[in-house]
Amino acid sequence: MRILGVLNHKGGTGKTTTAVNLAAGFALRGSRVLLVDLDAQGSVAAALGVTYTYTVTDLLLGNAELTACISPARENLDIIASDRSLIEAEGALWRMNNHDASRLQLRKKMRGLKGYEYVILDYSPSISLMGQNGLLYSHELLVPVSMDYLALMGTRQVISTLKEIGRIQNHQLRLTAVIPTFYYGRLRKDREVLDTLKRYFKKEVTNPIRANVKIAEAPGHRMTIYEYAPNSNGAKDYKQLVERVADYGTKAE
Ligand SMILES: Nc1ncnc2c1ncn2[C@@H]1O[C@H](COP(=O)(O)OP(=O)(O)OP(=O)(O)O)[C@@H](O)[C@H]1O
Numbered sequence: 001m002r003i004l005g006v007l008n009h010k011g012g013t014g015k016t017t018t019a020v021n022l023a024a025g026f027a028l029r030g031s032r033v034l035l036v037d038l039d040a041q042g043s044v045a046a047a048l049g050v051t052y053t054y055t056v057t058d059l060l061l062g063n064a065e066l067t068a069c070i071s072p073a074r075e076n077l078d079i080i081a082s083d084r085s086l087i088e089a090e091g092a093l094w095r096m097n098n099h100d101a102s103r104l105q106l107r108k109k110m111r112g113l114k115g116y117e118y119v120i121l122d123y124s125p126s127i128s129l130m131g132q133n134g135l136l137y138s139h140e141l142l143v144p145v146s147m148d149y150l151a152l153m154g155t156r157q158v159i160s161t162l163k164e165i166g167r168i169q170n171h172q173l174r175l176t177a178v179i180p181t182f183y184y185g186r187l188r189k190d191r192e193v194l195d196t197l198k199r200y201f202k203k204e205v206t207n208p209i210r211a212n213v214k215i216a217e218a219p220g221h222r223m224t225i226y227e228y229a230p231n232s233n234g235a236k237d238y239k240q241l242v243e244r245v246a247d248y249g250t251k252a253e
């Protein structure tokens, strides 16, 4: 089971879009996938049009068993939804006096999860205990970077987080992909940001996800990009990313 976290500390870099369309892409290839929303904005269930009873908050607060918190979304694709109640869970984590335990709750609650080839976590941009719980549960990080300076800064923060986690918590976390998003190949600025990323990260940088209006429209229709606009550049770019991340798994293991 590969556990992939989609993280950038900058807001609006395409984390949720990437988490949803990667998860849906793996599911279309026949893998069983669980997509977990760790953001109180609750965009995952909304984007896929999923109704749910229990959320990740109920899982963390012990209100419901793991299996009850899992909601079916598509063939091969299940989700653990999130909503504003996640703020309560964050509060409860803060009130735990044990520093380590408050960061290991998600890992503890997910123990015993079986039957999935991929678990994908969609993070909130803010640095939170929920986020730390996600990091200590993930094995690999995928970092979407939009083509601007602030997103590059957010990415650098992710890298220091990654190093810190390894050093302080002794938890191995691998950087699997840095994903350029909102890419306009015609803009010199975007080509420059992409070059900077490649100099810094080299082989981790994937092909860019182009700016594409169909990607932005799909969630409003409660659809993945493959359902909403299967022939769009957005669908092409995400399919390519799915293959790349799937391949990385076979090469690295
Ligand atoms: N390649 C793209 N082209 C056009 N629009 C996109 C693209 N990727 C994402 N979007 C749109 O940009 C907005 C922000 O994307 P998204 O919600 O995925 O970012 P995020 O990093 O999850 O944001 P947050 O930090 O708030 O969680 C959304 O409206 C989404 O539909």
Ligand SMILES: [Mg+2]
Pocket: 015, 016, 017, 039, 043, 122, 123, 124
């Ligand atoms: Mg998001």
